[in-house]
Amino acid sequence: MDLLTQVVREAPVPLWVIDHQGLVSLANKAAIRFLGYRGEDDVVGGPSHDLLHCRRPDGSPYPEHECPIVGSGGSALASEWFVTRSGDARPVQWTTRSMGSRLGTLLSFSPQPRAQTQMVRDLRSRGPAPRTPAVQVRGELRGSMLRTIEARFTDPEFTTAELAAGAHLSVRSVQAIFAEAGTSPAAEIRRARLEHARTLLAQGSAVQTACLASGFQDPGTFSRAFRQRYGVSPSQVPALSV
Structure with a gap:
């Protein structure tokens, strides 16, 4: 295991790497815990967009071509929401950074507690959805x-x-x-x-x-x-x- 991979896996900030096909090639422990998965095998090799937010918090589809993360190809900073494995919507602030033509894109993200509180209120006002996203x-x-x-x-x-x-x-x-x-x-x-x-x-x-x-x-x-x-x-x- 090279030093960069070890650093990414042990970093306290949620991080994962997206390859040029939009697939997860590496996910660290913090990202896996935040999204509610059991380990790297649950996410590595899977489509990054689907694993992060293939549905909006209200359950409506979120097409991959509208995703500002996959295929960003460079540095970006924005607020967004991610959906955990259990279906909970969690607002985050995320950044991406190109790691070069061979490695792909590094994504880092952190929760936004205040935004999450407001989102929960908004969703409750719409009534319960029959199924989580x-x-x-x-x-x-x-x-x-x-x-x-x-x-x-x-x-x-x-x-x-x-x-x-x-x-x-x-x-x-x-x-x-x-x-x-x-x-x-x-x-x-x-x-x-x-x-x-x-x-x-x-x-x-x-x-x-x-x-x-x-x-x-x-x-x-x-x-x-x-x-x-x-x-x-x-x-x-x-x-x-x-």
């Missing part, structure tokens, strides 16, 4: 990833890591998003494959054909997973009412 965003991300799973599960190389890469999130972040719904990305990929295989088998496909066409590479693994889910072996499917 962060919860809504994670639900939308989960829905988008479920659609990706349905489109790609037949690819035997498609894994949780591939799903996370396509969503520009870390594997742990993706797992946390699915855990909120009581499932996991791996379980959803396996569910899609097994349901497809069951349909093929009911239509008369051979076990080997259904196995490979559904994204399974090993017949033994397929048979065990199928029996665990449906209580019968794949060869017994035609006898089931579908």
Whole structure:
């Protein structure tokens, strides 16, 4: 670990580095604590705008192209609000500074307690929102990833890591998003494959054909997973009412 990285990670001021694709490449302990995440794995590799404030405090969308932070490319200073992992809106003052063409942009921020008090009053005057911004965003991300799973599960190389890469999130972040719904990305990929295989088998496909066409590479693994889910072996499917 180089000296600069160590200094950033241990600094008392919340800091993180945004690369040229708008992704978080480094986040220090103070920033992670302020935003309510558990560790670097929850944010590093994820889209900076989404992790900071993809929704405004009232729940309305905040498009990335309107964000003054991502892509600022130089020095800037402004007041803004960030949304924590639990959905709390926190007003902050932030600054950015270019770290050169190779490293990207360094973002630092600090809370504004007075502004936060006024924001809470404003939000309360509008009445309670049915869902917090962060919860809504994670639900939308989960829905988008479920659609990706349905489109790609037949690819035997498609894994949780591939799903996370396509969503520009870390594997742990993706797992946390699915855990909120009581499932996991791996379980959803396996569910899609097994349901497809069951349909093929009911239509008369051979076990080997259904196995490979559904994204399974090993017949033994397929048979065990199928029996665990449906209580019968794949060869017994035609006898089931579908």
